[in-house]
Amino acid sequence: MNEAPVVVVGAGPVGLAAAAELLERGVEPLVLERGEQAGAAVAEWGHVRLFSRWAEVVAPAALRVLEDGLLEDGVLEAGGWHRPDDDAYPTGAQWVADHLRPLAAALGHRVRFGAEVTGVARRGRDRVVDAGRDTEPLTVHVRTTGGEERITARAVIDASGTWRTPNPLGGDGLPALGEGDAAERITRHLPDLREAAVRARYAGRHVVVAGSGHSALTALIMFDELAAEHPDTRVTWLLRRGEVGDAFGGGAADQLPARGELGERAEAAVKAGRIAVEAGFRTDTVERDVHDRLTLATVDGRRVAGVDEVVALTGFRPDLSWLSELRLELDTTLQAPVRLAPLIDPNVHSCGTVYPHGAAELAHPEPDVYLAGMKSYGRAPTFLAMTGYEQVRSIAAELAGDTEAARRVELTLPETGVCGGAGLSDGQAGGPAGDEQVADSTDSTDPADSAGAGQAGGCCGAPAETATPAASSPAAPTSAAR
Structure with a gap:
């Protein structure tokens, strides 16, 4: 052997x-x-x-x-x-x-x-x-x-x-009811907004970002910048955790300065009211309305309606x-x-x-x-x-x-x-x-x-869309929306 x-x-x-x-x-x-x-x-x-x-x-x-x-x-x-x-x-x-x-x-x-x-x-x-x-x-x-x-x-x-093998949008670890039927409206990785077709998909729309890791923070910044150019763009942030808490990271105290800046910029957009936050939101169903827009709902009846696109960065x-x-x-x-x-x-x-x-x-x-x-x-x-x-x-x-x-x-x-x-x-x-x-x-x-x-x-893993210090996607890799 x-x-x-x-x-x-x-x-x-x-x-x-x-x-x-x-x-x-x-x-x-x-x-x-x-x-x-x-x-x-x-x-x-x-x-x-x-x-x-x-x-x-x-x-x-x-x-x-x-x-x-x-x-x-x-x-x-x-x-x-x-x-x-x-x-x-x-x-x-x-x-x-x-x-x-x-x-x-x-x-x-x-x-x-x-x-x-x-x-x-x-x-x-x-x-x-x-x-x-x-x-x-x-x-x-x-x-x-x-x-x-x-x-x-x-x-x-x-x-x-x-x-x-990205995690589903569903809050119980399995796909939400209707998640599969709405698959063409749900993106599971960071979109490249430099591409004209991708940018057009999100500009002027109601975009939901689900997740609480660095991928989600990055998406919030990206869509906040898009909304500055296209004011009709709405951004809603869904977190499964009950409050934002430490989701923005260590800020200026982070030994990876670029990672700290990422959290600071996302936090500034939220505090300015440009991003709506729904904490403690565990998606149970994804429904289509008569206008072919999506409604995300929880078991306890909370709803986010009029959604055009979902960016699920849930790990x-x-x-x-x-x-x-x-x-x-x-x-x-x-x-x-x-x-x-x-x-x-x-x-x-x-x-x-x-x-x-x-x-x-x-x-x-x-x-x-x-x-x-x-x-x-x-x-x-x-x-x-x-x-x-x-x-x-x-x-x-x-x-x-x-x-x-x-x-x-x-x-x-x-x-x-x-x-x-x-x-x-x-x-x-x-x-x-x-x-x-x-x-x-x-x-x-x-x-x-x-x-x-x-x-x-x-870095701390990938979204598959990020990197880590001396050794981290991304590559991968997004963290679970806790």
Whole structure:
């Protein structure tokens, strides 16, 4: 089994960083990406600017691979990659073009595109069978345009993110009654208002934004600016939580200045009365009226009527279906590894208060199987890209037999802020913002990384439309509207 590769699912920021870490330790990786390019999920929120600097969204091992120009069949020559300005704030598109694609190119044949992972199991053993389980390798079931195949793996790192599995608008975790019938009026990611057709869709309309993370705050700012140009535009903000509370984050106290500015600008728009706020609103039904407009209603009879468009930025959840034959030990609430869950509980933690963690917290009863990146956080929106980079550094050390390095902490997180959303669009007034949850979404499956292979991941996770500091979509990735 030691001669088989470590299969990494997802060619997003965290998945590619995992491959770089493994290579440095002499362990052969094989990255499988469902999309046709690295960072496929991040590319979908390419118009959003991260609230983390370049220095904070490039993994150390990835940087060494790029600067060395490395690897025998990679397309990069030594000196063929130019390092971005550490202090600049990239957009999702720049993150892909100037980091993720060059990194995948440098890794060469170790990254396969158009390869969708449909299942992982022990060879010849379903999850019920004990006999021989400890001696059989993992098999990864893959679907490509050429058909199906199975790949033998010594270990599997699932960095596929959550980008493809957004949470529904419904307040009970399931789609609201009528939500499916109104799907063409509900957008689940940050729209790119620079595009004329998209701008026309929302200008002069009643727009509802649902969610309380950075993606939602970004949307509020975007639509507030749109309303300044088109005064007939109305914006209503729905929060499931009973009051706005700390949804605006740490402001000037945030150690990520761009993230703090994001909250301040959204708060100013709300306080000025330009955005109507409906707190404690848990959508139960979505109805159409005689004018073909929507009415959102709660179980207790509260209603928001005359709605033209809904932007539901209510977070993401992991797709665990193709891991069903593995013995995973997941928290019953967050769907995160049980030893990790208490460290990331969003009722207690923000991105900066999550203790750095690695292989020990991410291990499962199934040996040599790890969830990493945004997917490892389950439904918690507190993920940062830099957190994912630390995860895979530790996992690579563990797989290489360096237990001491695996348990060592090599990360300090910025404090303050409420995590889980996206940044401002490229070119918007006010500068960068956003979180990298997106970066770990899975397309290859979220940004992140969430994007299966390349799903996006984010600062405190992604909306898949934002970025994080030294390590967060978005990529993905939006936080649950609590």
